Amino acid sequence: MDFLSNHLLSVILFFPVFAALVMLFLPKDETKLLRWTALIASLIPFVLTLVLWSRFDTGGGAAFQFQENYVWYAAINSNFHIGVDGISLTMVLLTTLLTPLAILASFSITDRVKPYMMLFLFLETGMLGVFLAMDLLIFFVFWEIGLVPMYFLINQWGSVNRDYASLKFMIYTMGGSLGLLLAIQLLGVLFGTYDLQTIIAGWNGLTSGTIMGMSVATVKTVAFWAFVVAFAIKVPVWPFHTWLPDAHTEAPTAGSILLAGVLLKLGAYGFLRLVLPLYPAESAHFAGWLAFLAVMAIVFGALGAYGQDDFKRLVAYSSVNHMGFVLLGIAAAAKAIGTADAHIAMNGAILQMFNHGLSAAGMFFLVGVIYERAHTRDLRRFGGLFPLIPVYGGILIFASMASLGLPGLNGFVSEFLVARGAWGQLPGYTAAGMIGLLFTGSYILKGIKNILHGPTNEEWAHGEHKLTDINTREIVVMVPLMVLMLWLGIAPAWLLNVINNAVTAIF
Numbered sequence: 001m002d003f004l005s006n007h008l009l010s011v012i013l014f015f016p017v018f019a020a021l022v023m024l025f026l027p028k029d030e031t032k033l034l035r036w037t038a039l040i041a042s043l044i045p046f047v048l049t050l051v052l053w054s055r056f057d058t059g060g061g062a063a064f065q066f067q068e069n070y071v072w073y074a075a076i077n078s079n080f081h082i083g084v085d086g087i088s089l090t091m092v093l094l095t096t097l098l099t100p101l102a103i104l105a106s107f108s109i110t111d112r113v114k115p116y117m118m119l120f121l122f123l124e125t126g127m128l129g130v131f132l133a134m135d136l137l138i139f140f141v142f143w144e145i146g147l148v149p150m151y152f153l154i155n156q157w158g159s160v161n162r163d164y165a166s167l168k169f170m171i172y173t174m175g176g177s178l179g180l181l182l183a184i185q186l187l188g189v190l191f192g193t194y195d196l197q198t199i200i201a202g203w204n205g206l207t208s209g210t211i212m213g214m215s216v217a218t219v220k221t222v223a224f225w226a227f228v229v230a231f232a233i234k235v236p237v238w239p240f241h242t243w244l245p246d247a248h249t250e251a252p253t254a255g256s257i258l259l260a261g262v263l264l265k266l267g268a269y270g271f272l273r274l275v276l277p278l279y280p281a282e283s284a285h286f287a288g289w290l291a292f293l294a295v296m297a298i299v300f301g302a303l304g305a306y307g308q309d310d311f312k313r314l315v316a317y318s319s320v321n322h323m324g325f326v327l328l329g330i331a332a333a334a335k336a337i338g339t340a341d342a343h344i345a346m347n348g349a350i351l352q353m354f355n356h357g358l359s360a361a362g363m364f365f366l367v368g369v370i371y372e373r374a375h376t377r378d379l380r381r382f383g384g385l386f387p388l389i390p391v392y393g394g395i396l397i398f399a400s401m402a403s404l405g406l407p408g409l410n411g412f413v414s415e416f417l418v419a420r421g422a423w424g425q426l427p428g429y430t431a432a433g434m435i436g437l438l439f440t441g442s443y444i445l446k447g448i449k450n451i452l453h454g455p456t457n458e459e460w461a462h463g464e465h466k467l468t469d470i471n472t473r474e475i476v477v478m479v480p481l482m483v484l485m486l487w488l489g490i491a492p493a494w495l496l497n498v499i500n501n502a503v504t505a506i507f
Contacts, residue, residue, distance in 0.1 A: 006068075007068060008048065008051070008052055008055075008066055009052075009066050009068055009082050009083070009084065009132055010068055010082070011045075011048060012045045012048045012049060012052065012092070012096070012128065013082065013125060013128050013129060013132055014125060015041070015044055015045050015048075016041060016042065016045060016099075016121035016122070016124040016125045016128075017121065017122060017125045019037070019038070019041030019042075019044075019121055020041075020117075020118040020121040020122055022037070022041075023037055023038065023041075023114060023117065023118050023121075024114075024118070026114065028112075028113075028114045031110065031113045034113045034114050034117055035103075035106075035107050035113065035117065037117075038103050038117035038118075038120065038121060039100055039103050039104055041121060042096075042099045042100040042103050042120070042121065042124065043100045045096045045099070045124070045128075046096040046097055046099075046100055048096075049092055049093050049096040049097075052066065052084070052089065052092070053089065053093065056084070056086075056089055056498070058086070058497060058498050058501055063085065063505065064083030064084060064085050064134060064197075065083060065084055065085070066083060066084055067081070067082065067083035067134070068080070068081070068082050068083070069081045069082075072135075072138070073137070076137075076188060076194070077188075077192055077193045077194065078135055078137040078138070078188070078193075078194040079135055079138075079194075079195065080135070080138060081133070081134040081135040081138065081195060081196075082129075082132040082133060082134055082138070083132065083134050084131075084132060085502045085505075086498040086499050086500075086501050086502030086503075087269070087272055087273070087350055087499065087502045087503075088131045088132060088269075088273070089498060090350060090353075090354055090495065090498060090499055091131040091262075091265060091269055091353070091354075092128060092131050092132070093354075094261065094262060094265070094353075094354050094357045094358075095124065095127050095128055095131065095262050096124075096128070097480065098257060098258060098261040098262055098357060098361050099120065099121075099123075099124045099258065101257065101361065101365075101477050101480065101481070102120060102254040102255075102257040102258050102261075102361075103117065103120055103254065104473065104476065104477050105253055105254045105257060105365050105368065105474075105477050106120070106252070106253070106254040107473060108372060109157070109252070109254075111157065112156070112157075115152075115156075116153070116156075116157060119149040119152055119153055120149070120153075120254065120258070122145075122148070122149045123146060123149035123150060123153075123258060125142075125145070126142055126145035126146030126147075126148075126149065127142075127146050127258075127262050127263065127266065128142075129141070129142025129145065129146075130142045130143055130146065130266050130269065131269060133196075134195065134196050134197065135194045135195055135196060136184045136187060136188065136194040136195075136196055136199065136274075137184065137188065137194040138194075139184075139196075139274075140177075140180065140181060140184055143177065143180075143266065144174075144177060146263065146266065147169075147170060147173055147174065150169070150251075150255065150258075150259060150263065151166050151169065151170050152166075153251065153252060153254075153255040154166040154169060154247060154250055154251045154252075154255060155167075157251075157252040157255070158250035158251055158252060158255075159249065159250045160250075161246070161249075161250050162250040164246065164250075165243075165246040165247050165249065165250035165251070166247070166250070168242075168243045168246055168247070169243050169246075169247045172233055172240070172243040173233060173234060173243075175233070176229050176230040176231075176232075176233035176234070176240075177230055179225075179226035179227075179229055179230055180226055180227060180230035180231075182226060183222075183223040183226040183227055186219070186223060187199050187203065187223070187278075190202075190203075191203075196273075196274075199278070200277045200278055203220075203278055220279060220281075220282055221282055223278075223279070224275070224278075224279040224282040224283070224286070227270065227274055227275050227278070227279070228271075228275060228286075228290075230267075230270070231267040231268070231270035231271050231274075231275065232267065232293065232327075233267070234263070234264065234266050234267030234270070235264060235267035235268055235297075235323050235326070235327060236264070236267070236297075236320065236323070237293045237294065237296075237297050237323070237324070237327055238293060238296040238297040238300050238301070238320065238324075239296070241297065241301070241320045244264075244316055244319065244320060245304075245313050245316040245317060247259060247316075248260065248312060248313070248315070248316035248319075248364070249310065249312050249313050249316065252368075253364060253365060253367070253368025253371070254368075256312070256316075256364040256367075256368070257360075257361045257364050257365055258361075260315075260316075260319050260356075260357075260360035260361060260364055261357040261358075261360055261361035262357060264319060264323055264356075265353045265356075265357060268323065268326045268327070268330070268349070268353050269353070271327070271330050272330065272346075272349075272350065276330070276333065276334055276337070276506075277506070280334075280337055283334035283337075284334055284335055284336075284337065286334075287331045287332070287334045287335035287425075287426070288331075288335075288426070288429075290327060290330065290331035290334065291327075291328060291331040291332070291335075291422075291426045291429040292429065293327065294324045294325070294326075294327035294328035294330075294331055294429070294433070295324065295328065295429045295432045295433045295436070296324075297320050297321065297323065297324030297327065298321055298324035298325060298328070298433045298435075298436030298437075299324075299432065299433070299435050299436040299439070300320070301317050301318065301319075301320030301321030301322075301323075301324055301436065302317075302318075302321045302435075302436040302437075302438075302439035302440050302442075302443060303439055304317040304320065305317035305318045305320075305321060305439075305440075305443040306439055306442050306443040306446060308379075308443075309378055309379050309380055310377050310378065310379070311367050311370070311371075311377040311378075311379055311447060311451070312364070312367045312371075312377050313377075314379070314443060314446075314447055315360070315363045315364055315367055315447075317443075318360070318363070318403065318440070318443065318444075319356070319360055321436055321440060322352070322356045322359075322360070322403070322411075323356065324433070324436065325348075325349070325352050325414070325415050325418045325419075325433070326349045326352050326353055326356070326418075327349075328345075328349075328418055328422050328426070328429065328430070328433055329345040329346060329348045329349025329352065329417075329418040329421060329422060330345075330346070330349050331422070331426065331429075332345035332346075332418075332421050332422035332424075332425045332426050333345045333346040333349070333421070335425045335426065336424075336425050339424075339425070340424075341420075341421045341422070341423075341424035341425050342421065342425065343421070343500075343503060343504070344417055344420055344421035345417070345418055345420075345421025345422050345425070346421070346503045347417055347421075347496060347499055347500055347503055348414050348415070348416070348417025348418035348419075348420070348421055349414075349418055350499045350503070351413065351414035351417060351488075351492065351495065351496060351499060352411075352414035352415060352417075352418060354414075354488075354495065355402075355410040355411055355413070355414045355485075355488060356411075356414075358402070358410060358481050358484050358485055358488075359399060359402045359403040359410070359411055359481075359485065360403070361481060362399040362402070362403075362478060362481040362482070362485070363399055363400070363403055365474075365477055365478065366392070366395065366396050366399060366478075369392065369470055369474050370382075370389075370392070370451070370467075373467050373468060374460065374465070374467065379446075379447065379450035379451065380450070381457065381459070382450055382451045382457060382460070383450060383451070383453070383454045383455060383456065383457045384452070384453065384454050384455050384456030384457060385451055385452050385456070385457070385460060385467065386452040386453065387456065388456070388460060388461060388466075388467050388469075389467055389468070389469045389470065390469065391469050391470050391475070392469055392470040393451075393452045395470065395475075395478055395482070396448065396451070396452065397448060397452070398482055398485070399478070399481070399482070399485070400444050400447065400448055401444075402485040402489070403440075403444060404440055404441055404444045405437070405440065407489075408486075408489045408490065409485050409486060409488075409489035410484065410485045410486075410487075410488035410489045410492070411485075411489075412489060413488060413489060413492050415437075419433070419434070
């Protein structure tokens with residue numbers, strides 16, 4: 001127990017890799033054993049995260065807790081340094097919750113089950129490492145590690161255009177990462193360490209002089225945009241979003257669950273953990289540009305979603321729309337750090353990251369459920385299915401309303417906080433973003449109408465194409481998501497308190 005107490009974060013981080021390596025020795029034909037091994041292995045980090053949550057001192061604010069620090073690369077003074085505060089703890093909970101649900105959603109997979117399940121476990125470690133890292137080089141290592149399993153999941157288990165989508169996903173993300181790596185190397189060379197807290201203190205203390213023959217202000221601006229572009233691609237923010245609909249459309253259902261539920265949050269987390277603390281002056285100066293990109297994502301994401309006839313592409317564009325609210329909250333916080341408006345906007349942005357993870361995961365799973373039965377995602381081929389699949393229809397409406405931001409469900413709370421905080425600092429951009437909310441309702445209702453309402457399409461009512469309702473395993477995947485959607489819509493304080501304390505200490 002002492003070992004677990006002292007190394008709780010390391011166990012949570014590396015247990016999925018250990019389980020994946022154990023799976024190497026299991027027979028590849030024992031699909032049932034492989035599925036249950038992967039599911040149980042992914043549940044253990046979730047249980048340990050609940051232990052972590054119960055032991056976390058919510059009054060500790062931004063002080064990182066459960067820290068572990070080991071020499072990793074002594075020659076350049078880079079350590080394996082991990083820890084959690086209220087923001088990273090929230091993201092760790094989201095990751096360890098969605099991974100077992102994604103694996104459970106994959107129980108219908110029959111093609112090469114062993115490597116498929118192992119890739120999900122490797123992916124979980126990659127995502128967790130980004131949220132736990134307190135060393136910039138370790139952050140970058142895990143940032144890149146997460147790309148590889150998702151690339152292979154799309155490339156090997158995706159749909160018809162999977163080669164194009166997986167290559168586009170890899171090139172976009174790695175292209176953005178090049179600037180990030182160079183900026184991290186600059187900071188490491190400048191301060192002789194990659195420790196995040198040391199660099200933040202030293203970097204903010206540099207206000208004059210020259211670096212490599214350029215003024216400190218110029219170097220900071222260039223490094224700021226190197227970080228911003230890398231994270232904007234990952235969020236993704238307009239106009240860097242074009243890889244996302246293709247990746248989602250071609251990815252297997254469980255891949256889309258983690259891609260939308262967690263991987264997009266890595267970019268937003270980069271803004272929160274690195275951009276705002278390292279570049280407060282630059283963030284304030286360019287807050288208007290960040291807000292502009294956020295509003296474009298909100299509006300064009302909603303319009304793009306409304307124009308889709310492929311159900312999965314519709315949900316994919318909705319992620320661009322919803323993540324735009326996260327960036328709007330970050331822009332408002334950047335513009336006036338220390339004010340009440342900035343505080344509210346930051347709380348809303350972080351809560352929106354968690355809420356979008358729940359609703360997007362649920363929506364992509366529901367797309368997968370009907371695709372497994374109908375073998376099409378074309379909304380024009382459905383219609384009037386509610387009498388045929390009433391349980392699925394009810395769950396789809398519930399998840400859609402959470403995504404839409406219906407009061408009483410989780411999406412409303414976070415989007416309201418973002419709009420309330422941003423209004424005092426960026427009123428014009430906030431008002432423009434409300435146009436996106438209007439079209440959010442339009443595309444959500446379009447999806448529900450084309451699938452569930454109207455005259456019944458007889459193709460799905462009889463014969464070999466007759467649709468069957470959602471089964472017990474699929475309901476088990478949705479129940480935790482629906483419970484949290486409702487809980488956070490009615491009583492979000494249990495999560496907001498943890499987030500708020502960290503935000504308060506950061507400001």
